[in-house]
Amino acid sequence: MLKGLKWKLIIYAAIILFAILLVLPTVTSQLPSWYSKVIPTDKIHLGLDLQGGMHIVLEVEAEKAIESYVERIKNNIKDDLKDRGVPTGKVEREKRDQIVLEFSGEKEKVERLLSERYSIMHELSSSEIGGGIWRIALVLDSRQAEQVKKNALDQALETIRNRIDQFGVSEPEITVQGTEQILIQLPGIKDPERAKSLIGRTALLEFKLVDDEEDIETALKGVIPEGDIILYQRVVDPKTGGIKKTPYLLKEKTLMTGEVLKDARVALDSQFHEPYIALEFDDIGAKLFEQITGTNVKKRLAIILDDNVYSAPVIQERIAGGRAQITGRFTTDEANELAIILRAGALPAPVKIIEERTVGPSLGQDSIRQGIISILISAALIVLFLIFYYRGTGVIGDIALILNVVLVLGILSLLRATLTLPGIAGLVLSVGMAVDANILINERIKEELRWGKTIRAAIDQGYHRAFTTIIDSNITTVIAALFLYQFGTGPVRGFAVTLFWGIVANIFTAVFITRWMFDYLTLKVKIKKLSI
């Protein structure tokens, strides 16, 4: 029996020591540098509700990604048919993922072209609408559509990561949720509004030609010429806050997009010291830009971001070298933000913030403080209570409780679990429930002693009888905690985690460790009377 005692001591002590080592980083920061390499742990990870920060869930409007995709295919088909000399009428995108084309002439030739080069569009229907004109409707292959959606999500994830990287937040967490959502957690962020605007902008940079031949006034009245669209330039007057909208009549076709950007930097205008964005294109972009400017000298080229016209300067001459500027009454902050966004790239589809939870740092501090006070007071009261009610045995129970808390904190550290405010409540609650185990055992021992059993026998019976009850009663709370963990999110999950581990650790400390202490006292120290 004694030998068993020694072995158990070694094992228990090792476990507890390990837990203490895991918790140390949280308590003190003066540790040697090799510490974190040997013991796999950091400070306990605090939830956003305790350290302050922002949690947002974005929904990628993947449908729009499909629309753009099909739009591009439509443009390609149109150009292709024109190149092959097929007289075409309408070539339009209909609904989200369908293309309708009307042409006169050889149906087979067109169908062959479509199946050879555009096989991802399936033919939905074909009919002759009289006069030798055919009408074919195409729909995007569903698997391809899924692929486009998935790519949109992946690309959005990548782009947002880039943007946040440049924003400079420590330990951001960016993950995919489900098939259409992205979860972003930015702990300790000081300016949530800026972060949101940085993340949420689609930032599609486009270059389109201004249509100077048609009359903009008639267009504004409702008659927009074929192939043109109207976009606006929004200028906010910094003094009055008023918004002035200037319409531009543009040729719809996008000549170039931000895909070809190599770099975007903020620079200061030499004359007025106002910030502007200096763009640098990559090789493809540079060549394209040279071509565009070469063929359109004296025309105006509109620079558009997210369907807002920023400027529309006149092309004075062919521009080689791949550089351009975006000007537009920016503040330095706006310019910086724009540069970050342009550098990181455009989002493949618009994103919408569907959930946001932001906690300011001051509230976080308050919560931590309140949490710690609660733990300390509870612990103090319980410790006193146990000693008061069970005297010597109470001390044993107290030691077990303290070890219980240390173990739980160690487990949290090891699992890199997040501690939240409800999590602290869960810890406190589990400690309250932990006392139950001690009470069950001690009451049983008292009863056995009353019936005249010896100390050893009383202890044996006490543990034996109480054990099943302890397991039974704690299992139900464990079940509840498991379901809560599965279905809960955020701070509530933290509650489930601490409750669960609190109970598990409690069974270990209340049953095994106290048993060891009883055994030690009765076998080694050989006490004659139990102070209970």
Added chain:
Amino acid sequence: MELIRPDTRYDFIGKKKFTVWISAIVLLVSFGSIIYHGGLRYGVDFAGGILLQIKFSKAVDIPEVRNAIDAMGSKDAMVQKFGGENEFLIRVEKSSEDLEAISRQIQASLQERFKGQTLEIRRAEVVGPKVGKDLRNKAIWATVLSFLAILVYVAIRFRQFSYGLGGIAALVHDILITFGAISLFDLEFSLPLLAVILTIIGFSINDTIVIFDRVRENIKKMRKEKLDTVFNVSINETLGRTILTSGTVMMVVLILFFFGGPVIHDFTTAMIIGLISGTYSTIYIASPVVLLWHNHITLKRKR
């Protein structure tokens, strides 16, 4: 030290005719409150919408805050005092439109109106309609599944239908009363309160099991006695433990209630009610149900 003398023979079960009325009244009040208020006051988690917790550096009256928000056209905003001095909670329950924009507008409008002060946004929550619905579903699943899982466990452990029935009765009683309290005290039903419901489910059965365990043990020892007596004896024997455990857990929750801060205040309030109900139901709901079953059905079968 002994809180309860070992030979107490307080007649708990005998009082059941009286306590049935107490339960009935409390349940009625709970139900009534819920129906009167047309359901629970859902937090942003489940109903969607906007929640803003703001703090001014100087004293501000509620009507001023309300005016500022009304002025920007948000007539369905709810404002209440929260936590410390000059701190308010603004709640807008809109289930569609651009919630982010509305949140920004409210913040801007407040900054504008109270220019001489620093306005601190302590906490902001915006939950879109889809997310709210999603969470509601999860909440229902979590509750139903825990409930079932625990019942299966009790059935396996005790093998007697009546015990399971007693457990269910006690659980349902506790859940209803906790919801009633949430409604009565106008607590906000959000995710943390769901945690309370699930914890109470676990705790209530906890309690019930301890007593049933003892009853099972005593039945073997006291074969000659009526079941009523066995129950009474068992409850008396475990009384010390029941009071002590409920006592310590309650003490701990009360500490959280007073010191835990306003953010988890609703959580701790609901927890307190649930705990009281949980302990009470074991003695006065679960046990009587088992006895009722035994006396009327099991005994009748024997005849």
